Structure formats: structure tokens, C-alpha cells
Amino acid sequence: MAGGEVGDSRSTSGLTPNSGHVGVTEPQKSPEDENLKTLASQDTQDLKSVLVASVLNLEKLDVDLYRGTHHWVPRTQRLFGGQIIGQALVAAAKSVSDNFYAHSLHCYFVRAGDPKVPVLYQVDRTRDGRSFTVRSVKAVQHGQPILICQASFQKLQPSPLEHQFTVPSVPPPEDLLTVEELIRLHLSKPDLAEDAKKGLNKLLANEVPIEIKPVSPAHFYRFMPSEPRRLFWGRARGYIGEGNMKLHCCVAAYVSDFALLGTAMQPYPNYRAQFAASLDHAMWFHSTFRSDEWMLYECESSWAGSSRGLVQGRIWRRDGVLAASCSQEGLLRVKPVPESSKL
Numbered sequence: 311m312a313g314g315e316v317g318d319s320r321s322t323s324g325l326t327p328n329s330g331h332v333g334v335t336e337p338q339k340s341p342e343d344e345n346l347k348t349l350a351s352q353d354t355q356d357l358k359s360v361l362v363a364s365v366l367n368l369e370k371l372d373v374d375l376y377r378g379t380h381h382w383v384p385r386t387q388r389l390f391g392g393q394i395i396g397q398a399l400v401a402a403a404k405s406v407s408d409n410f411y412a413h414s415l416h417c418y419f420v421r422a423g424d425p426k427v428p429v430l431y432q433v434d435r436t437r438d439g440r441s442f443t444v445r446s447v448k449a450v451q452h453g454q455p456i457l458i459c460q461a462s463f464q465k466l467q468p469s470p471l472e473h474q475f476t477v478p479s480v481p482p483p484e485d486l487l488t489v490e491e492l493i494r495l496h497l498s499k500p501d502l503a504e505d506a507k508k509g510l511n512k513l514l515a516n517e518v519p520i521e522i523k524p525v526s527p528a529h530f531y532r533f534m535p536s537e538p539r540r541l542f543w544g545r546a547r548g549y550i551g552e553g554n555m556k557l558h559c560c561v562a563a564y565v566s567d568f569a570l571l572g573t574a575m576q577p578y579p580n581y582r583a584q585f586a587a588s589l590d591h592a593m594w595f596h597s598t599f600r601s602d603e604w605m606l607y608e609c610e611s612s613w614a615g616s617s618r619g620l621v622q623g624r625i626w627r628r629d630g631v632l633a634a635s636c637s638q639e640g641l642l643r644v645k646p647v648p649e650s651s652k653l
């Protein structure tokens with residue numbers, strides 16, 4: 311489903327499986343939760359490997375020119391930013407030797423992506439060095455750029471300088487519910503209004519190729535005000551396997567844009583985003599990881615103002631190793647939630 315992101319209406323932001331589930335160390339479970347887990351794990355099989363087989367599988371048109379198609383299109387009817395970044399990184403990586411690994415990318419989203427036509431990716435081989443290789447990618451639709459991206463790749467170079475922050479302490483993914491399970495739980499409430507049901511069923515029908523388990527759903531859905539910080543487990547649906555680090559970075563780039571910007575909205579449950587879109591996105595890859603295994607996403611927003619929000623993200627492996635960091639600024643044009651929707 312669509313992740314309940316910043317553009318969502320109040321009917322879905324009221325998703326809270328139980329009012330006590332706001333802490334990050336002791337989730338509450340019930341037999342109902344356990345049944346829902348079994349149900350949803352069956353559903354995920356249908357989307358197996360869709361990211362690899364379709365979204366990130368670009369068609370080569372000419373030297374350094376590729377075409378990408380869409381899988382999931384958000385309700386905003388503009389292309390999902392993570393898809394464009396992921397595809398741009400795939401295109402960039404195609405002309406880079408296998409012993410060079412993506413270590414960073416910097417992107418600007420300059421126009422909304424049109425879901426009705428494919429995206430062309432034009433790659434410029436900016437520089438090939440002994441240790442670093444840089445590629446510039448322009449994503450184009452209707453003859454105009456929608457994204458400009460620079461990606462840098464490095465040969466593996468060990469160093470005695472090694473440090474990282476400590477991974478936050480949270481419940482393991484096995485103890486938490488997926489976004490789909492949270493929606494089903496909400497749908498099972500007997501007093502739910504018909505239009506809310508309709509909206510939630512629409513969300514469930516979306517086929518998002520990633521799985522998300524919010525650590526604190528009440529904050530994730532902005533049911534109550536909270537500090538601009540969120541934690542969730544995420545992974546690509548399906549099996550990718552070891553050995554293709556380039557692909558794992560592209561999948562992580564896809565996932566990284568999914569729930570970042572909503573962090574900046576968490577202190578303001580009385581406002582809904584009328585227009586929310588990522589403006590730029592940067593990412594740094596630190597260590598090897600498997601994007602088809604649960605990774606902990608830690609997002610915090612250091613600033614909001616001038617109709618923009620700035621969010622930093624850290625992506626942790628389950629064993630506590632910091633796999634990647636990202637930063638994004640997004641446009642957030644908001645309006646107050648009408649009194650009637652708060653009921």
C-alpha cells in the first residue's frame with residue numbers, strides 16, 4: 311500500500327492499532343495481530359522480485375541511453391521519486407566496472423514525472439579515475455529533464471579510520487505489524503465510516519514493492535503530535551540474494567524516498583500536506599547490505615520553514631552496522647485539517 315505518506319488524508323492518518331502502542335521498546339501484541347501477520351505474509355508473495363524484474367530492469371536503447379517503466383504510481387499521479395532515483399542509479403552503474411561500488415549520489419527533482427509515459431535516462435561518463443568514477447544522469451520526459459543526478463563510485467579501499475553512531479534500540483521486525491496489517495486491523499473496526507473504509511481498501515489495493523513496519527504507528531500516521539523523528543523497518547519484497555551490491559544500492563535508493571519527508575510533518579497533525587514533493591535527495595553508501603532483508607530506517611527532521619522540510623535518514627543493518635545515510639529537502643505546502651475530519 312501507499313505507506314500513508316505526507317499527502318494522505320485524515321481518514322488514513324487515524325490508523326492506530328492500539329492506543330498504547332507508542333513506545334519503541336515494548337510493542338503490544340494480540341492473537342488478532344498474529345492472525346493478520348499470517349494473512350499479510352501470503353499477500354507479499356505476489357509481488358516477489360518486482361523491483362528487480364521490472365522497476366529496476368532498464369531497457370537499453372543506445373549507448374548510455376535507457377528506458378524505464380513504472381510499477382507503482384502514488385495517488386498524487388506524479389512519479390514516485392524513489393523510482394526515478396533508483397532507475398537513474400541503475401543507468402549510471404551500467405557503464406561502471408564491477409569492482410567500483412556506488413558511494414554517493416546527489417539528485418534534484420526539477421519537474422514532476424508523468425506516469426503516462428516512460429522515462430529516458432541519458433548517462434554522461436563524467437570521469438573515470440583510478441579510485442573514483444563519476445556519472446551524471448538526466449532523466450527525461452517529453453524532451454525535458456525531470457531529474458538530474460550525479461553518482462560517484464569507488465573501488466573498495468580499506469582504512470584504519472572507522473567509526474559510526476550506535477544503532478537505536480527498537481523491537482525486532484517480527485514483533486511489529488506491516489502497514490497492510492495495520493490497515494486491516496483498522497478496517498476490522500465495526501464503527502468505521504464507509505468513506506474511510508473505501509479509502510483504506512484503495513490503499514490496500516496498491517502494489518508497493520516494499521514492505522514497511524513502523525516502530526511507532528501512531529506517530530508514523532501523525533495521529534498525535536510527536537517530535538520529527540520516525541523509525542521503521544523496511545525491505546524489498548521478494549528475493550534478491552547476495553552478490554549484487556550495485557542492485558542492493560539501487561533498491562535502497564528506491565526505498566529511501568518512501569517515508570522520509572513525512573517525518574517533517576509529525577509535529578503538526580493538525581495540518582495536512584496539500585502539495586508535498588521531494589526537491590532534492592542525497593545518499594551515501596557505507597557498507598555492504600541486503601535490501602531484501604529487514605533494515606532499520608531512522609529518520610529525523612532538523613528543520614522546517616519556508617514551505618520546506620529537511621530530513622536526514624540513517625539506514626541500519628540488523629546487526630547494527632550503518633549501511634547508508636541520506637538527506638532530503640521537500641516542498642511542504644500545507645493547510646489546516648478541517649474540524650469535521652478530526653472526529
Ligand SMILES: CCC(=O)SCCNC(=O)CCNC(=O)[C@H](O)C(C)(C)COP(=O)(O)OP(=O)(O)OC[C@H]1O[C@@H](n2cnc3c(N)ncnc32)[C@H](O)[C@@H]1OP(=O)(O)O
Binds near residue numbers: 392
Ligand atoms: C515521496 C515523495 C515523492 O516521491 S515526490 C516525487 C518527486 N519529486 C517531484 O516530483 C518534484 C518535482 N519538481 C517539481 O514538480 C517542481 O520542481 C516544483 C517543486 C513543483 C517547483 O515548484 P514551482 O517553482 O512552484 O513550480 P510551478 O511554478 O510550475 O508551480 C507548480 C504548482 O505549484 C503552484 N504554486 C507555485 N508557487 C506556489 C505558492 N507559492 N503557493 C501555492 N502554490 C504555488 C503553481 O500554481 C502550480 O500549480 P498547478 O500545478 O498549476 O496547479
